[in-house]
Structure formats: structure tokens, C-alpha cells
Amino acid sequence: ETGVTQSPTHLIKTRGQQVTLRCSSQSGHNTVSWYQQALGQGPQFIFQYYREEENGRGNFPPRFSGLQFPNYSSELNVNALELDDSALYLCASSLGASGSTDTQYFGPGTRLTVL
Amino acid sequence: GENVEQHPSTLSVQEGDSAVIKCTYSDSASNYFPWYKQELGKGPQLIIDIRSNVGEKKDQRIAVTLNKTAKHFSLHITETQPEDSAVYFCAASFGGANNLFFGTGTRLTVIP
Numbered sequence: 001e002t003g004v005t006q007s008p009t010h011l012i013k014t015r016g017q018q019v020t021l022r023c024s025s026q027s028g029h030n031t032v033s034w035y036q037q038a039l040g041q042g043p044q045f046i047f048q049y050y051r052e053e054e055n056g057r058g059n060f061p062p063r064f065s066g067l068q069f070p071n072y073s074s075e076l077n078v079n080a081l082e083l084d085d086s087a088l089y090l091c092a093s094s095l096g097a098s099g100s101t102d103t104q105y106f107g108p109g110t111r112l113t114v115l
Numbered sequence: 116g117e118n119v120e121q122h123p124s125t126l127s128v129q130e131g132d133s134a135v136i137k138c139t140y141s142d143s144a145s146n147y148f149p150w151y152k153q154e155l156g157k158g159p160q161l162i163i164d165i166r167s168n169v170g171e172k173k174d175q176r177i178a179v180t181l182n183k184t185a186k187h188f189s190l191h192i193t194e195t196q197p198e199d200s201a202v203y204f205c206a207a208s209f210g211g212a213n214n215l216f217f218g219t220g221t222r223l224t225v226i227p
Contacts, residue, residue: 002158002160004158006158031213033213033214033215035215040220041219041220042119042121042204042206042217042218042219042220043159043204043215043217044217045214045215045216048213048214055213056213056214058214090158090159092215094213096213101146101147101166101208101209101213102213103149103161103164104149104161104215105161106151106158106159106160106161107158108156108157108158109157109158
């Protein structure tokens with residue numbers, strides 16, 4: 001086990017709704033990264049937070065946003081859900097001094113289905 | 116940005132045989148190359164990683180090789196067991212970003 005937890009496990013939403021996914025990182029890990037994994041694909045980087053500040057973003061629109069809290073928890077928020085947002089959402093924590101390539105430890109993911 | 120290609124997409128081997136999965140990357144600045152195993156319904160689990168100052172790394176039945184000149188790296192699993200059956204992903208990353216670029220995955224099936 002990686003010590004990274006995510007909730008909920010599964011979630012079903014309808015198009016246009018908003019969703020919040022949660023992640024709890026390993027204690028002491030200052031960096032959290034979020035990835036979207038479509039069925040049959042590798043994970044794609046959404047964004048990363050280091051000490052509560054966004055520290056990099058992939059090719060995702062602004063309706064994907066995040067927060068990181070001092071207690072090693074974090075959130076991914078998605079507004080105006082689209083059908084293509086259906087995927088497994090993964091968070092990964094790392095020790096993460098900014099600019100480092102520390103090992104990333106993944107949680108089990110949240111399976112989001114948009115109808 | 117970085118582009119990681121992974122082959123093959125599926126691989127079936129007999130128990131006890133070896134399995135090799137290959138990846139290529141495009142950005143010469145990449146310097147960290149992890150391999151993850153993902154079982155059904157679970158998140159990716161790190162199995163081995165290598166940094167660009169090393170050409171080979173081994174951990175029991177698993178080894179990874181890196182050729183920086185050719186920009187490719189490979190995963191080698193020896194003496195495969197049925198519990199090795201899973202989807203394997205390679206990834207690449209470079210300092211300053213610390214986000215991982217993943218390959219498209221290889222579904223490994225070990226036949227008892």
C-alpha cells in the first residue's frame with residue numbers, strides 16, 4: 001500500500017454538473033499531482049500542487065481546478081462536466097521539493113462516470 | 116512536451132519465461148524513468164525506476180535498462196509468475212516539472 005487514499009471510489013454525475021474528488025497524501029509529502037486515466041490509456045497529467053500552490057499544469061481547461069491543504073489533503077474540482085470527463089482520476093503524492101523528480105505514489109483512484 | 120511510446124500493447128508469455136517491454140521518449144531533458152504496474156481496479160504501483168545517470172538497475176526478477184543516446188528504456192521481467200499479469204506503464208519525467216508522461220501501457224498475461 002502507498003498510504004495515499006482517495007474518495008469516493010466511484011461517482012456518477014450528469015453532464016453540466018460539478019464534482020469534487022478528494023485525496024489524502026502520505027504524511028510529509030508536500031507535492032500532490034492529479035492525473036486523468038481514460039479507459040485503456042495511460043494517465044495524463046492534469047496539474048500539480050506544491051505546498052498549496054499550483055506548480056504546473058497539463059493540457060486541461062480551467063474548469064479543472066484544485067486545492068491543497070496543510071494537512072496533506074487535496075481536492076480536484078471539475079465544473080460543467082462533459083461526457084469525455086468520464087475516467088479514472090488518480091492522485092499521486094511525493095516528497096517534492098520544487099523541481100525535483102521524486103518518486104510519485106499513487107492512490108487507488110476515483111472512477112467518475114458522466115451520463 | 117514529452118512523448119512516450121510503448122510496445123507491445125499486449126504480451127502473453129508462459130509461466131517461467133521472460134517478458135520485455137520497450138519504451139521510447141522524445142525529450143532529451145528527461146532524466147527519470149519509472150515503471151508502474153496496474154492491476155484491475157487499482158492505482159498504478161511503482162515497481163522500479165531509473166535515473167539518467169545509471170544505465171541499468173535490477174531488483175530481484177525485475178530489471179530496467181536505459182539508453183540515453185537512443186532515448187529508449189526497457190523493462191525485463193524474468194521467471195514470470197501468474198501474479199505478474201497486469202498492465203504495465205512506462206513513464207518519463209524531467210526536473211523542473213516533476214510531472215510524469217506515461218506510455219499507453221502493455222497488458223501482460225502470464226499463462227500457467
